[in-house]
Amino acid sequence: MGFQKPTGTQDLLPGVVERWQFIEEKARDLCRRFNYREIRTPIFEQTSLFERGVGETTDIVEKEMYTFLDKGERSMTLRPEGTAGVVRSYVENKLYGEPDVSKLYYIGPMFRYERPQAGRQRQFHQFGIEAIGAIDPAIDAEVISLGYELCKELGLHGVTVEVNSVGNPQSRADYREKLLAFLTPMKDSLCKDCQSRMERNPMRVLDCKVDQDKFTGAPSILDSLDEESLTHFEQVKSYLTDMNVDYTINHRLVRGLDYYTLTAFEYKAQGIGAIDTVGGGGRYNKLVAEVGGPDQPGVGLAIGLERIHLILENQNIEVQGYRPLDVYLVGLGEAADKEITKQLFKLRKAGISAERDYLGRKMKAQLKSADRMQARYTAILGDDELARGEIAVKLMETGEQRTVKLEDLAAELK
Ligand code: ATP
Ligand code: MG
Numbered sequence: 001m002g003f004q005k006p007t008g009t010q011d012l013l014p015g016v017v018e019r020w021q022f023i024e025e026k027a028r029d030l031c032r033r034f035n036y037r038e039i040r041t042p043i044f045e046q047t048s049l050f051e052r053g054v055g056e057t058t059d060i061v062e063k064e065m066y067t068f069l070d071k072g073e074r075s076m077t078l079r080p081e082g083t084a085g086v087v088r089s090y091v092e093n094k095l096y097g098e099p100d101v102s103k104l105y106y107i108g109p110m111f112r113y114e115r116p117q118a119g120r121q122r123q124f125h126q127f128g129i130e131a132i133g134a135i136d137p138a139i140d141a142e143v144i145s146l147g148y149e150l151c152k153e154l155g156l157h158g159v160t161v162e163v164n165s166v167g168n169p170q171s172r173a174d175y176r177e178k179l180l181a182f183l184t185p186m187k188d189s190l191c192k193d194c195q196s197r198m199e200r201n202p203m204r205v206l207d208c209k210v211d212q213d214k215f216t217g218a219p220s221i222l223d224s225l226d227e228e229s230l231t232h233f234e235q236v237k238s239y240l241t242d243m244n245v246d247y248t249i250n251h252r253l254v255r256g257l258d259y260y261t262l263t264a265f266e267y268k269a270q271g272i273g274a275i276d277t278v279g280g281g282g283r284y285n286k287l288v289a290e291v292g293g294p295d296q297p298g299v300g301l302a303i304g305l306e307r308i309h310l311i312l313e314n315q316n317i318e319v320q321g322y323r324p325l326d327v328y329l330v331g332l333g334e335a336a337d338k339e340i341t342k343q344l345f346k347l348r349k350a351g352i353s354a355e356r357d358y359l360g361r362k363m364k365a366q367l368k369s370a371d372r373m374q375a376r377y378t379a380i381l382g383d384d385e386l387a388r389g390e391i392a393v394k395l396m397e398t399g400e401q402r403t404v405k406l407e408d409l410a411a412e413l414k
Contacts, residue, residue: 008122053084158270279303
């Protein structure tokens, strides 16, 4: 009996992994252009960080966390998302003491105990950014536009951003009353989670996957926004318009926890049926303080990479895959074989991707191998060439063949 990977996880094999690298490189390059710098935090943290930083009435904390006791009887959790760890690190490392806004990004695995299906796994990957230390609506717009641009540059079709404002805590107190008045008459028809959340945190109810359809007539939080919240929202939208970001307003898009404030948004793309959300984010002006730091505002986004792959696939978008080998070296005879090994290393040092045979195969089998690796050139070294200090180089595409000096091989191939 062999072993199998855990349910809800994936092996990313060569052939597929290159597409992952391509998307990651795109994300990193965008971050460079937008001046976000990478942060790498642990894959597990104290459980209480997520209880605080994600929120006790969320699906994540209520049902989805991979929590375990370590050998010291401490409760630890595999990170279900990236923001809590980044904010913890921001506080612990006193990044708030730096003069500029902390603009950070991460790419890595996240863990949630969910029922696996297309685009939903137990180990999945997120790309995310956090901008901590500024309340300027221009930075909300910057964060939104970065995620939008990633989708665009990857070539996804039908990308839109849904935006909303959940206001500041004062606006929300007003909305809470109106929402409760709307929900109370239908309470008995709602799912168990909704019923319990109604008491603890009514805004979370709007997020329910089961009862979604019942809330089309819910009051809009936008009608409860105070002056300050409204102005911020108007400015974010105006920047998005300036940047040609395609957005719509969805007043039922909520992040119902007290530390989420003002801007909330989600990216949608065409063509993954029921699962059309690529990612989302929002402003969290109370979160840094919630996890023990100073009162610093933040805004961020997280994009699911499995979702991006799924959409690319569904929309038949080709992304850069395996990069063909530059040259495959064949040595005929013992002395030539030895020389090949030396040349191989020289080429690789010079930045050329190069390969040889390690299985003692005949020349014909070696050339087939070169074909499979899509080698641009093959270079064949026999005893005669070796004696003259030369090697025969063939451009595979045209069959054109040339003899070059061994010491010039790297330069010639370049
Ligand atoms: P959903 O409504 O799909 O469960 P969510 O609200 O739980 O999403 P967030 O916590 O906002 O999602 O995470 C941001 C993004 O991370 C999602 O939009 C999605 O692309 C991705 N994501 C979340 N959970 C998973 C998962 N289990 N498998 C794969 N991707 C995921
Ligand atoms: Mg979820």
